[in-house]
Amino acid sequence: MKIVVDSGVDLNMTPETMSEMGIHQVPLSVTFKGKTYREGVDIDRVQFYSMLSENSEFPVTSQPSPGLIAETYKAIASKDPDILSIHMSSGLSGTYDAARVAAGLVPNAKITHFDTKTLSVASGWQAIAAARAVKVGQPIEQVLSIMKRIGDATDTLFTLKELRYLIHGGRISHIKGLMASLLNIKPIIGVEKVHGKYVQMGQARTFNNAIENLVSLVTGRYPAGTKLRAQIVYAQNPDGADMLKNALDKISKCDWMPKFTISLVLGAHTGPSVVGLAFAPDATLREVDLS
CATH class of the missing domain: 3.30.1180.10 (Hypothetical Protein Tm841; Chain: A;domain 3)
Incomplete structure (x- = not known):
C-alpha cells in the first residue's frame, strides 16, 4: 500500500524520505499576480512568502483537479493498486472531495480516502503514523484507527x-x-x-x-x-x-x-x-x- 497526501498536509520531509516511506504528494496551486504556481514544483515556500510580504495583492489558492490526482493514482496503481489517500480538512478545502472523484477515474486501484479534519502538521502527524503502520504491515483497519486516535488527541x-x-x-x-x-x-x-x-x-x-x-x-x-x-x-x-x-x-x-x-x-x-x-x-x- 502507498500513501497519497496533498500539500496542505505538512510533513517537513525531503523527497528522498517521502519516497522511502511510500508517500506521494499532490500539489495544491496558488495564483499570484496573474501567474499560477504548483506548491513544491514551480515555487518553494521561501520564495512565496518573500513575494507575499513584498506585494499588496492577494494570492488565490486552488485545489488539485480530479484529473491531476487521478494521474498520481494511476502511476501508483501500475505497481501497487492499494492506496491510502490522506487529505487536509474537507471543511477548509475541496481537495478531499476532488480525490474521491479522482478515484472513479482509476477503476483498477483500491483507494481508501481519509479526511484528517485538520491541516498542516496536525494532518502530517496522522499521515506519518499511517506510513509507518503500513511499513510494518498493519492492516488498513488498524491504520485508519491509528490516524483517528492521533486526530482525536491533537x-x-x-x-x-x-x-x-x-x-x-x-x-x-x-x-x-x-x-x-x-x-x-x-x-x-x-x-x-x-x-x-x-x-x-x-x-x-x-x-x-x-x-x-x-x-x-x-x-x-x-x-x-x-x-x-x-x-x-x-x-x-x-x-x-x-x-x-x-x-x-x-x-x-x-x-x-x-x-x-x-x-x-x-x-x-x-x-x-x-x-x-x-x-x-x-x-x-x-x-x-x-x-
Missing part, C-alpha cells in the same frame, strides 16, 4: 498579526473581520474536530498577548505536568515562532518536533505573520508512533 491553534488575508479568503465573516481589523484585534483560531472548520478561541489587542493567550489555552487543556508532543509552524515570522516556544517552555514540558515553514497554500489564507502550534499528549502519540 489540537491546532494559530494566531497572526493581520486579518486581511483571512477576510479576503472568506475564512471569517467579512463583517466580523472588518470590525476586528478596525479594533486591531489579534485572533487565536483553532480547528474544531467535527467538521474540521476554523473556530475563534480567543483574541488579544497585541501579538504578544495573543501568544500568551494561546499558551493559556494549551495549559488549560491539560493538567500541569502533562508532557506534550508539540510542533510549531510559521510563515515569515520566525521571531513569533521563537516567542511561542519560549512562552510554552516556561509553563509546560514539551517534546518538541522541529519548527518549519507552513505550507504556502495555508499561509496564503493567513498572511506572512501567522504562527501555529500542533500539540497532543506525548503518551498518546508514543502509543501509535511505530518508529
